[in-house]
Amino acid sequence: MDDLNLILMRTSIRHFDKNKKIKRDMLKILVQAGMCAPSAMNIQPWEFIVVSERNLLNLLAETLPNASMLREAGAAIVVCGRPGKDDRGVAEKFWVQDCSAATENILLAAEAVGLGAVWTGLYPDEGRLGQVRSLLSIPKEIIPLNVIPIGYAVEKPLPKDKWDEEKLHWEKWSS
Amino acid sequence: MDDLNLILMRTSIRHFDKNKKIKRDMLKILVQAGMCAPSAMNIQPWEFIVVSERNLLNLLAETLPNASMLREAGAAIVVCGRPGKDDRGVAEKFWVQDCSAATENILLAAEAVGLGAVWTGLYPDEGRLGQVRSLLSIPKEIIPLNVIPIGYAVEKPLPKDKWDEEKLHWEKWSS
Numbered sequence: 001m002d003d004l005n006l007i008l009m010r011t012s013i014r015h016f017d018k019n020k021k022i023k024r025d026m027l028k029i030l031v032q033a034g035m036c037a038p039s040a041m042n043i044q045p046w047e048f049i050v051v052s053e054r055n056l057l058n059l060l061a062e063t064l065p066n067a068s069m070l071r072e073a074g075a076a077i078v079v080c081g082r083p084g085k086d087d088r089g090v091a092e093k094f095w096v097q098d099c100s101a102a103t104e105n106i107l108l109a110a111e112a113v114g115l116g117a118v119w120t121g122l123y124p125d126e127g128r129l130g131q132v133r134s135l136l137s138i139p140k141e142i143i144p145l146n147v148i149p150i151g152y153a154v155e156k157p158l159p160k161d162k163w164d165e166e167k168l169h170w171e172k173w174s175s
Numbered sequence: 176m177d178d179l180n181l182i183l184m185r186t187s188i189r190h191f192d193k194n195k196k197i198k199r200d201m202l203k204i205l206v207q208a209g210m211c212a213p214s215a216m217n218i219q220p221w222e223f224i225v226v227s228e229r230n231l232l233n234l235l236a237e238t239l240p241n242a243s244m245l246r247e248a249g250a251a252i253v254v255c256g257r258p259g260k261d262d263r264g265v266a267e268k269f270w271v272q273d274c275s276a277a278t279e280n281i282l283l284a285a286e287a288v289g290l291g292a293v294w295t296g297l298y299p300d301e302g303r304l305g306q307v308r309s310l311l312s313i314p315k316e317i318i319p320l321n322v323i324p325i326g327y328a329v330e331k332p333l334p335k336d337k338w339d340e341e342k343l344h345w346e347k348w349s350s
Contacts, residue, residue: 100275
């Protein structure tokens, strides 16, 4: 059950070693992990932008108050959705769920390769996602869901204990 | 980088050994993994219903054409959201993302403990989620997002190769 620890011990990392660069191959592995997520009808309505230029990371940090840790991050992955990916409306309904699963895979993969990461939300905040769209030249048909600052952790906090037995219901709803 | 394999090798399992029961403790671990997901502002707007009664699993299978594998499954976890969890509207905006991350954790945890699982969607299909709501007595303020049939795999297919270099953009959008 060792693999379980990856999931149970993952935690959001918000402080990074500014001097340690992240290899391009490693960032590619994180995106690969994202693409391994399941998606409704296997439509894979996702796209990934990897940002590693210092200047761009700083500009993103300036415009996103909830992602100021981008100033210390070695890179960021912007997980985007393409709601119009199929003509049956499947992606339209499920892209947020599919891209969120991909995001969780990236967070866990970061932990697995010795990096730290944190999910900072954009969608459905029109203001935030508009700014990211403009900075990264994202076309209209693509919606950026979040920004994941990534780097080498300068501290490794213990995960919060979020276990809550009351949220576990056996067989049917019990209140 | 061994932990990465859990993510890269996970695949949807749709055929289960009907005769192998799943221990209650193991199902609890899967829910624990779900609760280890990150959530916007750490609001944790989720609830989990674990179904293991044969009769209930069969009834769910009957009403959900996309979840017929429940007939073979030893159990199912229904991941639910509580959009009204906080009074600032955070859960309202982010519950789908938070609960999807929790779902991916459950799928990976199942793989980690030697089980198989598959994500079958409910929300935003009002018809499907209404039926599940009624069968499991889920109150109005709770929205079932999906049903995850779980069991011991009778076959272990290789994961699909979903790597698509064109969906990876460096620094800015590139089309």
